[in-house]
Amino acid sequence: MNLENLKATRESYGEKLAELGEKNKDIVVLDADLAGATKTSVFAKKFPERFFDMGISEQDMMSTAAGLSTFGKIPYASTFAMFACGRAYDQIRNSIAYPNLNVKICASHAGITVGEDGATHQMIEDFGLMRGIPNMTVICTSDDTQTKWAVEEISKINGPTYLRLCRLATPTIYDETQKFEIGKGIQIGEGTDACIFATGVVVPEAIKAKEELEKEGINIRVVDIHTIKPIDEELIIKCAKETKKLISIEDHNIIGGLRKCNFRSTIRKMSY
């Protein structure tokens, strides 16, 4: 983990999206007056004819994205997570997910790490809201490398996707040799004293905790769950069996979040 190379996942998103726009001409980008903050502005500058600022109209942005996808476009719709999942929930559910349309909802400023933007902008229920919707894939990336992979990878899935991005600059965990796969968590370390499941911006914190504990002779492992749905049940159960102690950390409400996913997976296994 490179603690010097700090970068917010929204920055990685903006850079990769502009690069992807070069390769894939079907990609169109929509934003709701937050292009500077969500970093879709990088794409907008490069491809103004494929960028649509919808103004502060998140509901219409989601419906317009749905319409664009019916003509073979791959819309990436961005705003803050609170406004995407909160304000436009109805449109995401009924106009994007139920008809299984190929829209990528890439929401930045998720969690409490938005800092001075305050409580009204701290989206801590989005996993719960998005996981419950049929057809929706839910991803939350933890660093620059993983985010850049995810931005391209979701363009290859034909269906609605929610990608959770953050405002806070965090360390780079992975180098370019790291392999990622949607639905597969990443186990860091082999420790059997406990297992910390983490997702998004808190993964580096979990790794730091692992390193601190090692100094005290306690060997734990960390699992980076970048795909919240479909969740990697196999890995969760494996780690439950091998460590017997599961801890979860997330920048999200424990109701409806990663903790809930872990419990469901392990309880289901125990009842077999």
Next chain:
Amino acid sequence: MAIASKLNHEGVRVYCICGDGELQEGQIWEAAMTSSHYKLDNLCLIVDNNNLQIDGNVNEVMSIYPLDEKFKSFGFEVITIDGHNMEKIIQAFEKAKTVKGKPTVIIAKTIKGKGVSFMENLASWHGKAPKEEEYNTAIKELSKK
């Protein structure tokens, strides 16, 4: 869809039907703004203006009027017609095709349940299926016309 059709140079015209009660939704006006901002002259909106919604008369529940002025101020070409007159409907569609640089709305004045004596202009029929006997009577009445 109208934006995508323009992007792809497909020349597709998009027709969208709205009830009048649902014009109370904020999203309608977000979409109306978008339609004129992006100069979607390939978009034709039809408002089924029967002035009835589940709770009663639209003007009593939550007035949407004046509708023509609202759409005009949102940048639409506005055509108001008798929604039961097929000749007027066709004329309106033809006129909408000639409008350039802005979307068109056809405000079709209608009577809910028209042609079925016991259904006409009654909000209570908004979301209710007729019983078999009622259905047969309704079909008989409609067939006479």
